[in-house]
Amino acid sequence: MFVGYLTPLLLSLTVLVRGQLQTGFISIDCGSPVNFNFVDVDIGISYTPDGAYVSTGINNNISSEYAYPNNPNLAYPLSDLRSFPDGNKNCYTLTPAAAKGSLYLLRASFFNASDVITTEIIGASVSDTISVCLVNKGLGIPFISALELRPLNNSIYGTELGSPVSLVLFQRFDIGYTNGIGRCNDDIYNRIWSPYNSPSWNIVSTSSEINSNENGYRAPLEVIRTSAVPHNGSDRLEFSWTTDDDASKFYVYMYFAEVQ
Ligand SMILES: *[C@@H]1O[C@H](CO)[C@@H](O)[C@H](O)[C@H]1NC(C)=O
Ligand SMILES: *[C@@H]1O[C@H](CO)[C@@H](O)[C@H](O)[C@H]1NC(C)=O
Ligand SMILES: *[C@@H]1O[C@H](CO)[C@@H](O)[C@H](O)[C@H]1NC(C)=O
Ligand SMILES: CC(=O)N[C@H]1CO[C@H](CO)[C@@H](O)[C@@H]1O
DSSP states (O other), X not given: OHHHHHHHHHHHHXXXXXXXXXXXXXXXXXXXXXXXXXXXXXXXXXXXXXXTTOSSOEEEEOOGGGSTTTSTTSOGGGGEEEEOOSSSEEEEEEOOTTOTTOEEEEEEEEEETTEEEEEEEEEEOSSSOEEEEEEOOSSSOOEESEEEEEEOOTTSSOOTTOSSOOEEOOOOEEETBOSSOSBOTTOTTXXXXXXXXXXXXXXXXXXXXXXXXXXXXXXXXXXXXXXXXESSTTSOOOOOOOOSOTTOOOOOOXXXXXXX
């Protein structure tokens, strides 16, 4: 009797979360064949080819040595890319619904034999279309592996400079989590949270529910369930970083939950 009730309930919850996650998402697998749609089952996000967003450039596959199955952990959209041997500037044009004035997270990924380079920016759109351009700076042929757009709640990531202002991601850490690749299937914005811990901290965590829906930041449960405290309760928790550009300004957004 109970099983009969529970199974349909759990299934419908999964579908609901995935539907929510994808609203307004644009997920582009750059360089993939026409009509090829790929669903990342781990996070329930489907990727489309890039032909509808860009009219220049050529498709390439990465060499099999670095691709699946030789590289089983490679995120699928990174197995191909679009390169731009011609022109100094080549652009993708995205037209999300109601773009003007809306806040977005834009993430571009570049897979090069040794590393995946991911860059991310948060900003409000000033028009109905969003252009993402690759500019040839004389360092080789520009290419791109994946491009993702995620609508954000307009109430978040505000700065004293007002809006529209753009924030480039420096780091996003999941404190107290030490495994994994930083993708949470319960993050409604599909942010990537890099695992982070310090040798002078102890990890504390909970398996209880934590309500993180009280503001627009919507930190995923998986991330706020783990946290860190100093070995010695009288010590501080300290972060430091360096920058190449003395003119940079940093904004730090911290998330706290009482897990014990
Ligand atoms: C890349 O590989 C896919 C699948 O193996 C194939 O369909 C596609 O034509 C290849 N693309 C190029 C540019 O070679
Ligand atoms: C955006 O966040 C605010 C709280 O900061 C919340 O009241 C509102 O419902 C959120 N909007 C959406 C579309 O989630
Ligand atoms: C914790 O730090 C305080 C202040 O630095 C120190 O007095 C105390 O001895 C430390 N406790 C332990 C257990 O190390
Ligand atoms: C083979 C190749 O092009 N490797 C480069 C991939 O990117 C890293 C970091 O950007 C470079 O250091 C490698 O030379």
